[in-house]
Structure formats: C-alpha cells, structure tokens
Amino acid sequence: MKKFYIALSFAAALLAMPATTVSAEGNKIVLDLANPANPESFDFDDKGVWTGTYSEDYMYWESQVFMFTHILGGSSWGGSYWDGFTVSRNSDNTDHAADGWLAYQWGCMAGGGITNVDETTGEVSVSADRPYILGYWSGFPEDCCTILFNDGNSYSPAGVYISLSPYAYYANINGASPASPMQNEGDFLSITATAVDADGGKTSVTKILAEYRNGKLEQSDKWEWFDLSSLGKAEQIIFTMDSSDKSYGYMNTPAYFCLDRLTVTTDDLSGVEESKAVSSEFKIYAAGGTLNIEAPTAAVAAIYSMSGTQVRTAQVAEGYNTVQIADLPAGVYIVKCAGETTCIIKK
Template sequence: MKKVLLALAVLLSGMASAENIVLDLSTPNEPINYDKDGLWTEVFNGEAKVKSQEFTFAHRSPFPQYSCGFFASKMTTILASADYDDQYGCMAKGGVAGEGTPYLGAYWETSNETEDWKSCEVKISSPHYAVGCYVCNSPYSYYVMKNGNNYAAKFEQGSWFKLVAHGLDGNRDEIGTVEYYLADYCSENSDEWKLNDSWEWVDLSSLGKVSSIYFTMESSDTGEWGMNTPGYFCLDKLTVSTEPSSVEEPTVAAVKAYYNRADGAVRIESAEPVMAAVYNMNGALVLNQHVEGTAAIDMSACPSGVYVVRCGDYSVKIVK
C-alpha cells in the first residue's frame, strides 16, 4: 500500500509541475507587423522568421514575390478564386480566437528540402512533449479541391488531401508521425465527404518528446511532377508540454463569431447556450441576443465602425 501511495504521490507531483506552452501570436517574441490587408510585411524577406513563445517557424523567400514555409496573417478576405490571390488567407477568416485574429499560414515547398532544412518545420527552444495544434484549410487549396483549376483536379469520390506531422528528436531522427485529412472523399456516400473549412484540433501527443515538428502534405491528385493540389494549410495554438500529456481540445473553440457583410449580421456559432452581446468602442451595449447553436444578430441599423462581440469568455473585434 505504501508503494502505491508513493507512486500516486509522484504521479500527482509530476502532473502539478507540468507546464503547457501554447502558441499565441498576439504576444510574439518579436513584433509582427501586418499590411493593410492583414498580411505579414516580412513575407518576402528571406531572413525573417516568426518567433513566438518557445517556437521558431521556418520561412524562406529565395526570390522576389515568392516565399515558402510559415507566414503570419490576419487576412479575412476570401475570393474563392482557386488561384494564388487566396494563398495568404484562411477558411476560418482568422485564428482560433476569432475573425481577424492572427494565425499562421504555410506553404509546403519540397524542391529545396534537405535533411537539415524542412520548409514547414517548427523548432522548439528545448525538447518538449508534443500535445496538439489546430489546423485549417487555406482558401487556395480549399477552392481548388472544390472546383478544380487549370493545374489541379476538382475532388471527386475517392479523392483525399492530408497533412502529416513528423516529430524529430535532438539528433534529428524521426520518432513518429501523425496524419490529419484536410479533405476526405473516400466514402461511397457523398454525405460523409469532408472538406475542412474551420479550425480542428489535431492530437500530436503520440509524437512524444520532440525538439522540432515538421509538416508534409500528400494528395490523391499527384502527377509526374508531384502533388497537384496546392500545398497550403493554416496552423494555430500549437501546444507542447514539459511532461507527457493527454490534453483534450481546448474549450476556446466552443464559440465563434464573425461579421457577414453580405447580410449585415454578426453570425454566432456556439456549442453551448450563451448570451451574445455587441458593444461599440466606447463600451456601450448596442445589441444582445441569446444563442443556442447558431444565430444572426442584425446590425444593418448600426453605423459603420469597430465593434466588440462578447460571448461568455470569448470576444472578438469586428469591422462593419
């Protein structure tokens, strides 16, 4: 019995001392500047990298107006063009925290990868245990899969597109992989087809203790020169821990709110009943509404400007 109690005490002590490190681009290690559209101003600076918390994200720009690896963005515009003008956005129109909040986009470039340099690698300041991250489709990849273009096929039954996370130890030896399908049309029942358009949690805990994590992509639409589907994805809230962990998906994704200019309404999505309130920048309550599931708050009568939407502990700024 004493041995059991001692083991339990050691376990509880370890749990209490565990520290989770969560990517938060609102508090980066070095300032991240954005242009008027919400794109990182250093996206074409080959020497620049995004550094936040314990993470450093690979990035290169070997020639003008081209970059690969990770880039910061707050872009909300989606053109649905299935072309390069959608390569810097996110289907969620913002990070996990809400529309217009920062997130990371990434372009997986295979031609220049070596054993020592991976285009979509995240280096950690010291070895930590992988926990998980949120991922979402880029609008460029999404609309190519949905509609096709001159270079890539529209997805049909049997098509798929996946992201693969690889864990590396201190010797840069690969110690595990985790796969996540950004699109899955493999079922014969089209009602079961999946095309990701929102943030989804990916459990990376099976990778164990890692010094870095790098991402690759695979697609059923592959030709002589490699993958035809554009190799883009978005990432947020990457989480590692000082101790082995089975952390569940954070509750931050339980509520989403965004402004839909097409109908002049704030769209609310909530997993639980919540009171949604809209405030102007002076802190005055403008509108409120009880939400169960999904709802729309009509702001057509409100003047143009910046507002804050609050739903419980969740809040996001919107521009009308």
C-alpha cells in the same frame, strides 16, 4: 539590411519569453502570436499579411519558445516567392477562382484566428482580426515547414488547430489549374507532422484534410484539432503534405494550410538561471562560411540538419575555434556542443 546569418542565444530568448506563456499545470505552452520575439512585432499590409512574408531577412521567425522556418531556401526570387510559415490575419474565405488565386492566397476557411476554446464543449471562437499561421509547403526543401524550439529543451507536442486554406478548399471542389477537383473515390488531401527527437529518431502522425468517399467530398471549413500527442518528445516538428492529385510525383493540389494554438508540454523546463550559466560558457555563432565556437574547455561539436541528420563533427579546443561550413547547403542547422544547443542559419 539583409542579414547574412543569424545566430540565436537561447538564454536571451528564454529571458525575453513572457512569463504567461508557461502554465503551472503540466508546463503547457500555447502559441500566442501576440508575443513574438523575432521580429519583436508583426506588421501587416492591406491584405492582412505579415509584411516580412517576402523578406529574405527572416529564414525563421519566433514566438515564445517556437521557431518557424520561412523561405528556408534563402531566396524570395525578387520578392515574388515565399514558403514555410508566415502570419496572417486575413479572414477571407470566399472562392477567388475567377480572380486568380495567387493574389488571394492569404485567407482561412475558419474566418480568422482563435480567440477562445470552451474547455467543456470544445467550441472554438474566432475573430476576423485575430492572427494565425499560414503555411505553404512547397516541398523544396521537403522540410521547409519546420517548427523548432529556441531554448534548448525538447517538448512533447500535444496538438494544434488546423484549418484549410480557401485556395485548397475550393480547388478540391472545382479544381484550380493544375489541380483537379476531388470527384473519384479515394481522392484525398492530407498533412503529416513528423517529430524529430534528440537522437534523430522520427515519429509521424497524419491527418486527412479532405477526402472523397461514399460518393461525396468531405472537408471542413472550421478549425479542427490535430492530435500530436503520439509524437513523444521532439526537438523539431516537420509538416509535410500529400495528395492523390499529382504530376510526376509532385502535388497539384495547393499545399496551403492554417495553424493556430500550437500546444506543447515538457516535464522538465530548464530554469532561467541554469540556462544563463550554461549559455554564458560556450559562444557559438556563424559568419559566412565559418562556424565560430568560443569554448571554456575541450569538447566535440556536432552539426545536424533540420531532418536530424548529422552533417559534421569537429573537435573543439579550449579557446577560439573555427569550423568550415561553406560547403553545406543553405538552411537552418542545429549545433550541439557540451550540452549547449544552438540554431544557426547559413545562406
């Protein structure tokens, strides 16, 4: 059944989070796709791709404290389109230019997800059966590849492993219409991570994924560490891509990338009992074009877009309140009210 809206209870998500996801050392959380919360498990098709990739039931999916956007525009165009993040365990890293790339867009140049990272040498071990995140940045909307946190806390991103998609990797070498091969000095493909903090402030860091310099193309077919430690505390992380190959301002280079072992830290994780107490007082949920708030006391509700822009405020009285959101574009919004933070999805 198609969901018209999804409202998230942060306390419930926190209780469902496996105890092993938070380490005692530095409150570090490392993404583990074996512990999803929404859906409760990932099913894969014969290509090794999550069966919900083209489903409009999920405008985000969750694992541990992480919430990943998926088809943020709300439509898969009859099951033929997706963007944002999906999950893949497709290990294919061969060149499929002769076959047509759309049927083979699911692979990873590193050959699979990460099973282990040697703390001494930094050597990364990979398994073909290990799932990883596949991202597609369509640019419509620009924040279609966004990671939020589902427990109401801000986190400090430490970093994430990134690998090129075969689609982009081989397009950089041979071209893949409309993309041209990288063969001119300064040609590049990059990815940028932008952190949005609690006040809407933004900090960004960029990593070059491929570059033509000194007469040759340089790009990696391994998992590479993308250091995000300069971003500071964040309520969300937005990934965008850029390339030297553009037409009318839009990228021609395939905007696919792979992620694994996203790592964040926090200095102050809220306790489960404290989160339960706060969340049990205010009830915030969306239904159609209305935001419903059941409040134990008067407060001000503020609604933010995923880019951190405040799009609406409303005075909330004690008891049952409704706030009209029918005019807001479809997408994910953050609602803050008297210390309570909730994500809603409007279609």
